[in-house]
Amino acid sequence: MQPTATYDSAFLKACRREPVPHTPVWFMRQAGRSLPEYLKVREGIPMLESCTRPELVTEITLQPVRRHQVDAAIYYSDIVVPLKAIGLGLDIKPGVGPVVDDPIRTRADLARLRDLTPEDVPYVTEAIGLLTKELGATPLIGFAGAPFTLASYLVEGGPSRTFENAKAMMYGDPELWAELLDRLADITAAFLKVQIEAGASAVQLFDSWVGALAPADYRRSVMPASAKVFEAVSGYGVPRIHFGVGSGELLKLMGEAGADVVGVDWRVPLDEAQRRVGPGKALQGNLDPTVLFTDKDTVETKAREVLDAAAGLEGHVFNLGHGVMPNTDPDALTRLVDYVHTATAR
Secondary structure, eight states, rough: OOOHHHTTSHHHHHHHHHOOSSSBBBOOOSSSSSSSHHHHHHOOHHHHTTTTTTHHHOOOOOOOHHHHOSSOOOOOOOTTTTHHHTTTTEETTTTEEEEEESSSTTTTGGOOOOOOOOOGGGGHHHHHHHHHHHHHSSEEEEEEHHHHHHHHHHHHHHHOOOHHHHHHHHOHHHHHHHHHHHHHHHHHHHHHHHHHHOOOEEEEETTTTGGGSSSHHHHHHTTHHHHEEEEEEEEGGEEEEEEEEETTGHHHHHHHHTTTTTOTTTTTTHHHHHHHHOOOEEEEEOOOGGGGSSSSHHHHHHHHHHHHHHHHHHHHHHOOOOOOOOOOHHHHHHHHHHHHHHHOOO
């Protein structure tokens, strides 16, 4: 059941492909490095530690809602939090990203991937409880990293441009690869369940690196694990969003994996994305984040192009085509939210 306060929000209505009073807006990475208030409260606190402090998570999650008047909050965390919570040795190194102490390369390594329980992440339950009280009628989006993207970090040991080790496992030892992704699907589903049961109104599965795959490889070697995650949370009745970068060739398959809303990056216009995804799905996106470094008129012109391309969609949630970039002017985001709300008021 949806929390009553958020059920009729523009964001959840758009996700359900229902009429909306205006096109809802939120931004991936809206809580974070682009906000001076975020930098102030995070000062001296390592990233992963900040994710385990409920009061701090609450404050950071609320900051962009207060400043920008976005239509949804997204829970402040990181995709590797559940992996850290089950005891894997990893850290987020500034300027680098997640770095894994001992990459997973063999069947024996899989033993380190134990099940995640709510007791592993009590700070998530506490933070979401605090957040839903503060947010009232504004929905909270929970999120997790998709099995492929998590596997890429675990096998490579950190960020990669080529994914040579991960793809070598996928092609060369498909049984080991399938078992790895299946375990990650269980961990991811458990992490999303904790968030939903604590009060999240929707969830987004980030498959940041999935654009590195050909459609046939995605269908065979990745889609079953993502579908397992979506199926595991299907009974809660909350909208499920699926997003990947560089995933234009995969949009139909990503929808078929079980998403209610398919996120689209800036490379594919939304009307074309709809043709690829097919009926029965809302779309989210997809202004190029770099547009925000231009002047106000240019931002509005480019935003209008996105809205025009979305005119025929069954449901549309306005977002960027990727996350807010660190040097983005926060005022540009605030103006963009106001522009979309005003331009689409019904």
